[in-house]
Amino acid sequence: MTVSNGAWEVVIGLEIHAQLATKSKIFSGASTAYGAEPNTQTSVVDIALPGVLPVLNKEAVHMAVKFGMAIGAEVADRSVFARKNYFYPDLPKGYQISQFDLPIVGLGCINIELENGETKTIGVTRAHLEEDAGKSLHEDYAGMTGIDLNRAGTPLLEIVSEPDMRSAKEAVAYMKKIHTLVQYIGICDGNMQEGSFRCDANVSVRPQGQEEYGTRAELKNINSFRFVERAINIEVERQIDLIEDGGEVVQETRLYDSVKNETRSMRSKEEANDYRYFPDPDLLPVIITEEYRQQVRGELPELPEQKQQRYMDELGLSAYDAGVITASISLSNYFDIVAKKTGDAKLSANWITGELSARLNREEIEVENVNVAAEAFALLLERIKDNTISGKIAKDVLDAMWNGEGSADEVIENKGLKQITDTGEIEAFVDEVIANNPAQFEELKSGKDKMMGFFVGQVMKMSKGKANPAQVNELIRSKMK
């Protein structure tokens, strides 16, 4: 595939929908909790009975302002809710209350790290408040559609980027950055399986060096980082192939099918709805004062980039480790506990970015779902530090802990993994290895340092990995004299 390094430049903009973590809906008092029985979390407002009126949830406004402050955006003095008109069975009023020409958050920006280590600034055009629709359930009702309005009226912050991304990887980096940020500032739980965080991607290609944007396609409702990357790449490939075959990209909405790994047309521009936006006369304009902005700015917690810098400055972590850990609020919280308990930030960082992250990635789970709590993980590292086990054995202990075989101490005890630190015992192993390999020992003595690894390895093997490697090294050197 010749994406982005051939004759074509890829242009991507994302529209991210972050569900705001308010307790009640944006325009009614009904609960927003996920997973309840269908239509049990609906008030007369949510089901749009005749005569009902929306009342704005102040907390949703608070959260939107928080986001605006966190990305250094202009938070509008006055923003206006508008009605977006279209008919759909899971949209009870026949219009969605959203914001159109006067959104609450204006231009801001966010930095992403590129693969080459460089930083790139991505513009955030705007972020606006709106209500979510309900869900249409097509599967379980032969020939009919079930409507669940529990989600109807859940507050969303739609975060619209500038078309600043030039590859699927950049798009994912941006999406992850926003994902991390909204969780840090506590406005979204970031749960992508439950749809709390999802995005639409606007994708186009143009010949390298051309100013004008190509015609874009909008990929709808993608709810995982992996799918965003794959959907964009497959769409870019489709557009390039199409143009190179003499065709033309048409402006349309496309759906990504993750099973077939293809995008297909949902509706063209001609079929697109005219939403007939107009200001909602049921709601007053939202007025934000400078005083309120200052107050919210003061409430902002430490942001990911600030935390990364602090880890580097105060704890001596590498930029890479600090970046990996702070990219997830739950991972950094985990790290904070482990580092505090062990008193060894570097060791903690190494193990969390290494062994722990490898296991998380392998099993595709988040750290909050791991059955090794931060305190238990810290104990494991403490057993490395106090020489009870070697780092190598510790990996096996972690595996056992991962499988629910108990605490680090229990696993070490039950499996007899305690490190051998008795010099006599280790010396016996060393002597035996030297006796069995006289020729190699001569080579070592004659200055062939590479043989050191062989001898240490043999001793470790004989001790079933339990000999303290430092002591093994020392003893072999003493035998060489």
Add this chain to the structure above:
Amino acid sequence: MLDNFISPYDASVVEKMQQAGIVMLGKTNMDEFAMGSSNETSFYGAVKNPWNTKAVPGGSSGGSAAAVSARLAPAATGTDTGGSIRQPAAFCGITGIKPTYGRVSRFGMIAFASSLDQAGPMGQSASDCALLLNAMSGFDEKDSTSIEKEVPDYSAGLDKPLDGLRIGLPKEYFDNTDGGMNAEVEAVIKTALDQYKAMGAELIEVELPNSGLSVPVYYVVAPAECSANLSRFDGVRYGYRCEDPKDLNDLYTRSRGEAFGTEVQSRIMVGAYALSSGYYDAYYLKAQQLRHLISDDFKKAYEKVDVIMAPATPDTAFNIGEKTDDPISMYLSDIYTIAVNLAGIPAMSIPVGFAQDMPVGMQIMGNYFEEAKLLNVAHKYQQVTDWHTRLPEEFK
């Protein structure tokens, strides 16, 4: 559309009135979704005017007006988007007041045009309306457009003398340049104004230069808002649903096509058109800008006068069927009432005599939140006249 629907909750106005000990006797007929000036668009058929059963009672709150006029109920509520309290009150010879926008909660009122709709009392006299308005008014946290402002006791100031009251007479209305005002109606209004003069009021000509724009502005704003407000009647959750829909589109088009009357459908169409991409700026946005001019006219006038008086309607009640084929003429029957809704000011209609053997209503318009003054001005008139006590022959 809602024939089979019983609301599972009470409107805030209903709750408030029940708290005040008021007993609800029942619901009255009205134009479908409050869209009409004659009651003839009602799904249930038109109410007849108690003064002449061949004539319309006015609309949209024609049922309420007729019920009070015939003394079937001591008082009733109505809603007024472009004159729907004042015009039927005038046609049926009763007293009705549309309060300032935001004075009475809209929660529980089926929205027609959200930025214009306001509920108010319709009664036999200004003092009855004051009692009812006391119960209905006030801030409601369920309606973001209701206003957090203390409600005065509307009954307390009814008897204040009118000495020095400055009454504004809009030049544009009385010029009668469009020739719409019936001469007999005009004569009755002038007699009523003389009565006020006799009571110590001063008559001052005022200008409302943009009043001619009211009807066109209204017929953009109101349909635009209603086109969205009525989208919820889609046959999905409640109300009418067509038989055996083929697919979703069929469900929508037939449910709405079969259950909405033609007046409602035409207004939805007009509104959707006015909001369409490419037309929004020319129609809706323009109309909203003109609305400001209309409001400014009133603000300027109230610098010179305390209240403004004019006929409530250009003519008395017309006959059932007379204007059904002439929507423009029907729309023009609201020509004197519509500007009030666009500006959001309070206004009332009181009976001041008869023309062509039918009641004539005079409109009294006030500045924002000056309902108490309007009621006072109306009450004092009703203390020295008996038009409001007149009953149709058959209901004596």
